[in-house]
Amino acid sequence: MVDYAIASENLTKIYRGKGFSVTAVDHVNLKIKRGEFYGLLGPNGAGKTTFTKMLATLLIPDEGEAWVDGYSILKEPVEVRKRIGWMMGETGGRALYWRLSGYDNLVFFGMLQNVPKDIAEKRIRVLLKFLELEDAADKLVLEYSTGMRIKLMLIRALLHNPDILILDEPTLGLDVESAIKVRNFLRRLTDELGKTILFTSHNMYEVEQLCDRIAIINKGKIIFEGTPREIREKVEELKVVEIDVISSDSEINDILRKLEAASVVKKILSYERTKNYYKIRVTVEDHYVAIPEIARILKDNKVESISRSLPTLEEAFLKIAGVKIEETSRRIWRRGGHG
Numbered sequence: 001m002v003d004y005a006i007a008s009e010n011l012t013k014i015y016r017g018k019g020f021s022v023t024a025v026d027h028v029n030l031k032i033k034r035g036e037f038y039g040l041l042g043p044n045g046a047g048k049t050t051f052t053k054m055l056a057t058l059l060i061p062d063e064g065e066a067w068v069d070g071y072s073i074l075k076e077p078v079e080v081r082k083r084i085g086w087m088m089g090e091t092g093g094r095a096l097y098w099r100l101s102g103y104d105n106l107v108f109f110g111m112l113q114n115v116p117k118d119i120a121e122k123r124i125r126v127l128l129k130f131l132e133l134e135d136a137a138d139k140l141v142l143e144y145s146t147g148m149r150i151k152l153m154l155i156r157a158l159l160h161n162p163d164i165l166i167l168d169e170p171t172l173g174l175d176v177e178s179a180i181k182v183r184n185f186l187r188r189l190t191d192e193l194g195k196t197i198l199f200t201s202h203n204m205y206e207v208e209q210l211c212d213r214i215a216i217i218n219k220g221k222i223i224f225e226g227t228p229r230e231i232r233e234k235v236e237e238l239k240v241v242e243i244d245v246i247s248s249d250s251e252i253n254d255i256l257r258k259l260e261a262a263s264v265v266k267k268i269l270s271y272e273r274t275k276n277y278y279k280i281r282v283t284v285e286d287h288y289v290a291i292p293e294i295a296r297i298l299k300d301n302k303v304e305s306i307s308r309s310l311p312t313l314e315e316a317f318l319k320i321a322g323v324k325i326e327e328t329s330r331r332i333w334r335r336g337g338h339g
């Protein structure tokens, strides 16, 4: 366990109250190597926050043990805390002092973490610049947007220069542009500074883009562990064909109806408008049979391409988690196809 940045053994947490008990984390065994960017992916209520809080020594497990940088979360919590930077995206902003400026918050938290004043100030300046928060540094936190508070929390987690970062949905609530910046920043922390990051998310796309390895958690249990590519390969039997077709918004329903009626098409997974054409993803039994048949069915439409495609992480996740794809496809239909 000493060899790993983070290791858990049968880590379990049960929330108990009057007349209820919820096993939020159920005998989780994970090993995260040093320098790894590790994603914990799961839907709402899967146990991500509970798991990361136990690692951060903020919650005591009911069973099992975990080690952070070789230190036991049960027996050496003080050592663990020194070595980690922890943040929670969603509600983490509450942990800041809203009547102080962003800068004063950081100076204060730097002091709490025993960072020498001159070093803290230098780090604060660099990190504010990196996350483009310089201009807001002297404003009160109560004037900050959610995104600005999230960035401030991230800086706070880095002040003592920890080797291991435990980040609970750090991009939740960020606008698209800020989320991209934060992701790039995090990736650089592992690539250039060798930091280990445990990152939780329910956004398949960002996990697929960012992480070296991924675990999928569902109802407190790890249901899959591997690289993003391995996840997609595991669901190879999910044979996907992608069709790009130039179509107006009114024509698309007709195209979808033709595809739905085709015997070679099992399910329409999603359809999405991209510039002047639609990208439609369907599952099929056999590519070799399906592709020419789809071409024939759509011969009067402006088909740009029809090709075999690996399932996206989202499609893979839904399959691994045992969620019926039909259900989500119906949901996408109702939403009008921008899913």
Ligand SMILES: Nc1ncnc2c1ncn2[C@@H]1O[C@H](COP(=O)(O)OP(=O)(O)OP(=O)(O)O)[C@@H](O)[C@H]1O
Residues within 6 Å of the ligand: 015, 016, 022, 023, 024, 042, 043, 044, 045, 046, 047, 048, 049, 050, 051, 202
């Ligand atoms: N303090 C609590 N008391 C009782 N049950 C709780 C408590 N905190 C979490 N739970 C329950 O434990 C389970 C796991 O919750 P957790 O917050 O860890 O999930 P999560 O994966 O972080 O979800 P989300 O994506 O919504 O943040 C859920 O069923 C949740 O309702």
Ligand SMILES: [Mg+2]
Residues within 6 Å of the ligand: 048, 049, 050, 168
């Ligand atoms: Mg959570």
